[in-house]
Amino acid sequence: MDDWKQRLRTYADAAEAFLAEQFTDDLPQKRLFEAMRYSLLAGGKRIRPVLTVEFCRVCGGDWRQAVPFGCALEMIHTYSLIHDDLPCMDNDDYRRGKLTCHKVYGEAMAVLAGDALLTAAFETAAGAGAPAEMTVAVLRMLSACAGELGMVGGQVLDLEGERLEPDAAYIHRLQELKTGALLKAACQMGVLAAGGSQEQLRAAADYARAIGLAFQTQDDILDVEGDFEKLGKRVGMDEKKNTFVRLYGLARCHEIVREQTDAAIAALSPFADRAFLTELANYLAGRES
Amino acid sequence: MDDWKQRLRTYADAAEAFLAEQFTDDLPQKRLFEAMRYSLLAGGKRIRPVLTVEFCRVCGGDWRQAVPFGCALEMIHTYSLIHDDLPCMDNDDYRRGKLTCHKVYGEAMAVLAGDALLTAAFETAAGAGAPAEMTVAVLRMLSACAGELGMVGGQVLDLEGERLEPDAAYIHRLQELKTGALLKAACQMGVLAAGGSQEQLRAAADYARAIGLAFQTQDDILDVEGDFEKLGKRVGMDEKKNTFVRLYGLARCHEIVREQTDAAIAALSPFADRAFLTELANYLAGRES
Numbered sequence: 233m234d235d236w237k238q239r240l241r242t243y244a245d246a247a248e249a250f251l252a253e254q255f256t257d258d259l260p261q262k263r264l265f266e267a268m269r270y271s272l273l274a275g276g277k278r279i280r281p282v283l284t285v286e287f288c289r290v291c292g293g294d295w296r297q298a299v300p301f302g303c304a305l306e307m308i309h310t311y312s313l314i315h316d317d318l319p320c321m322d323n324d325d326y327r328r329g330k331l332t333c334h335k336v337y338g339e340a341m342a343v344l345a346g347d348a349l350l351t352a353a354f355e356t357a358a359g360a361g362a363p364a365e366m367t368v369a370v371l372r373m374l375s376a377c378a379g380e381l382g383m384v385g386g387q388v389l390d391l392e393g394e395r396l397e398p399d400a401a402y403i404h405r406l407q408e409l410k411t412g413a414l415l416k417a418a419c420q421m422g423v424l425a426a427g428g429s430q431e432q433l434r435a436a437a438d439y440a441r442a443i444g445l446a447f448q449t450q451d452d453i454l455d456v457e458g459d460f461e462k463l464g465k466r467v468g469m470d471e472k473k474n475t476f477v478r479l480y481g482l483a484r485c486h487e488i489v490r491e492q493t494d495a496a497i498a499a500l501s502p503f504a505d506r507a508f509l510t511e512l513a514n515y516l517a518g519r520e521s
Numbered sequence: 522m523d524d525w526k527q528r529l530r531t532y533a534d535a536a537e538a539f540l541a542e543q544f545t546d547d548l549p550q551k552r553l554f555e556a557m558r559y560s561l562l563a564g565g566k567r568i569r570p571v572l573t574v575e576f577c578r579v580c581g582g583d584w585r586q587a588v589p590f591g592c593a594l595e596m597i598h599t600y601s602l603i604h605d606d607l608p609c610m611d612n613d614d615y616r617r618g619k620l621t622c623h624k625v626y627g628e629a630m631a632v633l634a635g636d637a638l639l640t641a642a643f644e645t646a647a648g649a650g651a652p653a654e655m656t657v658a659v660l661r662m663l664s665a666c667a668g669e670l671g672m673v674g675g676q677v678l679d680l681e682g683e684r685l686e687p688d689a690a691y692i693h694r695l696q697e698l699k700t701g702a703l704l705k706a707a708c709q710m711g712v713l714a715a716g717g718s719q720e721q722l723r724a725a726a727d728y729a730r731a732i733g734l735a736f737q738t739q740d741d742i743l744d745v746e747g748d749f750e751k752l753g754k755r756v757g758m759d760e761k762k763n764t765f766v767r768l769y770g771l772a773r774c775h776e777i778v779r780e781q782t783d784a785a786i787a788a789l790s791p792f793a794d795r796a797f798l799t800e801l802a803n804y805l806a807g808r809e810s
Contacts, residue, residue, distance in 0.1 A: 321629050355661065374643075381548075
């Protein structure tokens with residue numbers, strides 16, 4: 233196996249192990265824990281924790297100390313998927329090839345499982361044992377990226393955009409918030425966890441912005457070209473308005489994925505050891521699920 | 522006006538003013554901000570911020586510095602009401618005499634407004650400008666009280682209890698988590714904000730536990746005896762299983778309110794200046810809404 237794939241596996245396994253230890257108490261509300269774990273351990277790619285720990289490492293930190301921060305982001309990502317899949321939102325029955333949380337546990341429990349995962353993200357980051365100043369900086373970033381000026385703000389633009397005829401600026405803003413904000417925080421929290429420089433924070437943001445745009449564009453492409461078997465969810469949802477494919481067409485979207493992947497790699501110049509993040513950007517651009 | 526009522530007004534006004542400044546940006550997602558403010562500024566009693574700032578004051582702190590912490594709790598309280606009122610949960614159309622958030626803004630927006638308020642609570646506490654060690658202690662308490670071992674855990678017990686024949690231990694546990702956890706955090710965060718002692722933290726927890734039990738019992742009494750005009754919400758929901766009235770009957774419930782109020786007042790002995798918290802406990806026991 234390639235070196236970088238070995239590292240990817242190591243990071244993803246560390247995140248998986250950390251997450252697998254959560255919410256296991258034998259308490260009367262254990263059905264809530266089950267619902268949280270059902271979605272949290274449904275086999276995501278763990279891209280956000282991987283980014284956090286690698287940015288920590290390339291900034292000279294001990295990557296293991298960044299695992300809880302990355303996993304906090306993964307909890308936020310998971311809660312957003314649970315709520316997004318609800319009947320009053322996207323009304324999806326499948327996610328990663330499994331029934332969605334509300335299909336298994338009911339809507340009320342799915343709402344609460346999402347709420348609890350969001351809350352647990354902050355508890356996890358606050359309780360990671362990092363120095364207090366660093367913890368506060370991480371928590372400020374975590375809350376800012378996830379909230380009304382970040383991910384949730386983007387979900388609202390998505391919701392409202394379905395009624396409108398959104399222009400390019402609107403859709404770029406939507407993507408920047410809905411998927412970009414968490415990726416940016418994933419990269420920057422790694423820099424914070426290593427006590428990195430302002431220059432490194434900026435470079436992490438640039439890398440995140442570019443892979444975020446490539447990632448979302450690839451998502452939109454797969455929504456048209458992908459297949460259910462590989463994706464584990466519905467495809468051909470091309471009636472959706474807020475997509476890059478609708479805005480630019482498929483051919484141009486493939487170019488955007490390539491351009492933004494190159495831009496992401498170029499943003500890595502302040503880091504001496506950039507092989508992994510380079511390979512990761514290329515891998516994300518070529519993924520089929 | 523009594524001294525203590527003047528102080529209650531001062532605290533509630535300070536919380537109201539702080540909350541009124543939030544989520545006012547003119548951005549494309551401003552309908553989200555509207556939905557958040559609609560529920561956040563719907564005229565609650567602001568009991569949680571009042572408790573936080575007063576416990577800060579009686580422990581020798583500057584109460585104004587505790588306002589953001591108290592308001593963070595109020596955001597969590599508000600989000601929990603928005604999600605609780607959803608059709609898949611309690612399906613309530615009215616709250617405090619106004620249409621519920623989802624009746625005005627739709628279900629999807631109400632889910633997101635709740636998510637954003639929960640997230641904003643952590644952002645508010647993390648960004649309050651308190652010393653880093655204190656901020657981390659507050660955030661750990663805030664996330665613990667709100668999550669799967671606190672408030673959300675209690676909501677799940679409530680949900681599951683509707684299917685069961687819950688016993689006294691179950692209903693007490695439910696109340697302790699669903700409404701007690703946030704009240705305990707409200708009192709203890711005030712102590713933390715003043716750098717108070719372990720003894721003061723314990724006394725704050727004892728006071729909170731007792732007023733919480735009195736408060737919930739009074740709530741259950743009002744659900745049977747109250748009227749829509751004063752409560753601003755449906756009454757006579759006595760088919761609900763998880764209530765103290767169902768468990769103990771009305772007469773015993775009135776006694777419990779009195780006993781627990783006395784217990785709350787007794788818990789205040791470590792504090793020299795306990796007039797306000799004494800009056801507040803009595804006021805909560807006698808409230809009609």
